[in-house]
Amino acid sequence: MLDEKTCITDGVIPYRWYYDPEIFERELKLIFSREWQYVGHTGQLTGAGSFITGKLGRLPVVVVRDRSGNLNAFANVCRHRGAVIMQGSGTCQFLYCDYHGWSYSLDGELRGAAQSSDDPTFDKSKYPLTRLAVDTWGPLVFVNPDRECAKPLREWLGPIPDLLVEHGIELDALMQAVEFEAFAETNWKLYNDNTAECYHCPTTHRGLDRLHELDPKIFTRRWSGGCSLVLLPVARHVIDGSDTHPKDCYDAAGPITMGQFNVVWPNLQMQVTPGRPNFGVVSIEPLGPSRCRLFGHNFFLPDEDPTWIKDVLKYYERIGDEDTRILERVQVGVTSGVYERAAKLLPNEFLVGNLNQLTYARLTGVDLMPEDQVAGGAIITK
């Protein structure tokens, strides 16, 4: 099914990879069962018994804080006859499956199974929940189904923690979280392709040049440690005060002068928008070959002006809708079968090719990691 020589050409994978159910199954098995994925934030897990749930590929997961204060992550699937145990988020005394009433302690041991004393050979210790890897970065909580995962979380995040600090974002100070959820009729990879380039920004997002410098000589595209980084300086008229309230936008005046759109392969996207301290994270969750769920949080200072937050979220909603509308059109086009693959990537799109190479490498088993590379980044001159 996969042919190493013909499947990727200059970073372009066949369109078939965006809709083929066989490729999708392979991605679930070889990518989403082995990589770190965002599930929520520590503000949702403040006391013993607080829990959040999520899905990594097809695997339902639950993260719960135990009575010692540790975070535990488990497959959220009952050992009895397979029901999903916990739903949503909240606080519990123990993990309780309401199908037949089996209950598990906060560290995953089976503690109660109704009528199990009728069978003297029934051994509760044989049925703990399957434990998964869990780790945090600032307030962000990640789970990896593969406990023997090759990379520690910090290593997987590559240059991103340092990059945030460099541009004035103190993640631990951003305690106010606003949840975001959306669904799109697209393959998950289309979102990576889209976020890894700003070639589409002037045409898909009209008026974005009132917020950002979109000249490819000025904004930075950087590939570093397996992450795609797009750094967009705030437009000069925001800095010099000539247009602090652009139409269709929010007030971007403030200490944060560099916008960021980053991707950590396979499906974590991060954003910083110029203005006051902020940070956003979106997980592109694969629901099917041509359907995905976008889930994440935007973080702000605890005492941030609610009007500013509202304006920023409105801006994100507009940009997000514009991206989703165009990507759903792309999904229809790539699925049509009229062409085998996209055109050659332009220099401005090299990050798209690099992310595709990582997917290709994982699915085919070839050892491939694009070299670190940077483009743009010219200093703004008046």
Ligand code: FES
């Ligand atoms: S499936 Fe959970 S108690 Fe039966």
Ligand SMILES: [Fe+2]
């Ligand atoms: Fe976009």
